[in-house]
Amino acid sequence: MKIDKTAKPLPNNLMGETTQRTPAAKSGATPQQASTNVSLGSTATQLNKMEASMANTPVVDAGKVAEIKQAISEGRFQVNSSVVADGLIASVRDLISNSNSNSKVQ
Numbered sequence: 001m002k003i004d005k006t007a008k009p010l011p012n013n014l015m016g017e018t019t020q021r022t023p024a025a026k027s028g029a030t031p032q033q034a035s036t037n038v039s040l041g042s043t044a045t046q047l048n049k050m051e052a053s054m055a056n057t058p059v060v061d062a063g064k065v066a067e068i069k070q071a072i073s074e075g076r077f078q079v080n081s082s083v084v085a086d087g088l089i090a091s092v093r094d095l096i097s098n099s100n101s102n103s104k105v106q
Contacts, residue, residue: 071077 068077
C-alpha cells in the first residue's frame with residue numbers, strides 16, 4: 001500500500017500576518033526573567049548533610065580488611081560458627097517479618 005502526500009503545505013502568512021517573527025535577542029528586547037524561590041525545609045537540609053557525610057566515609061574499613069588478611073595468611077583467623085549461625089537466623093527472621101508485613105499492606 002502506498003501512502004500519498006495529500007495534505008497541502010500551510011501558507012507562510014497565516015491569518016493576515018505580514019511581519020516575520022524574530023527572537024527577542026535579535027530584536028533587541030530583553031525577555032523577562034522569572035524568579036522562583038524554593039524552600040525544601042529542614043528534612044532536606046539534614047538529608048544533604050547526611051549524604052555529604054556518607055560520601056566522605058569509606059565503604060570498607062581498609063585497616064580491618066588488612067588485619068583479617070594477615071590473620072588468614074598466618075593461620076590465626078578462626079570462624080565462630082555459632083556467631084555465623086545466629087546471624088543467618090536473625091537475617092531469615094527479618095526477611096520473614098518483612099515479607100509478612102509487606103503482604104498485609106497489599
